[in-house]
Amino acid sequence: MNMTVTERAQEYIAQEGNVISVRIAKRLIPSCTATKTADLPTVQLGKPVDYEQADYEAVTIDGVEVYAHSSIINYNGQVPLRVDIETTLFGKQLAVYGMPIPPQSCGDCTLC
16 A cells, blocks of 8 residues: 655644544535546544444554555555645644546536
8 A cells, every 4th residue: 555644644643543544435526517526535533433344454654553445455556645634614634645536527518
C-alpha cells in the first residue's frame, strides 16, 4: 500500500486514539446539470464497525494504526496517497489526497 500520514495528521490522530480507517467510497461530485459520483478515498477516526472489520487489514503507517479496506490496499497508484488535515468552517478533519479524480461530464453542455 502506497500511503503516508503527515506529521500534522499524526499529531491530530494521536489526540483522538491513534487509529484511523481508510477506504475508497462513492462520493458526490457536482456538475452543471446533474450530480455524478466518483470513487474517492475517505478517512475516519477509529476502527471500522464490527460487521465490516473482515474487509479491513490493520497496518501501521508512520506510527498510526491504519485499518485499510481492501479497496485501498489494492490501490497502487504512481502518486502515494497522503493522509493530512484540512480546515473547514466546522474545524479540522482528516482528508486523503493523491488519487486523481476521474474526468466528469454532465453530457448536456460544452463547459465540462
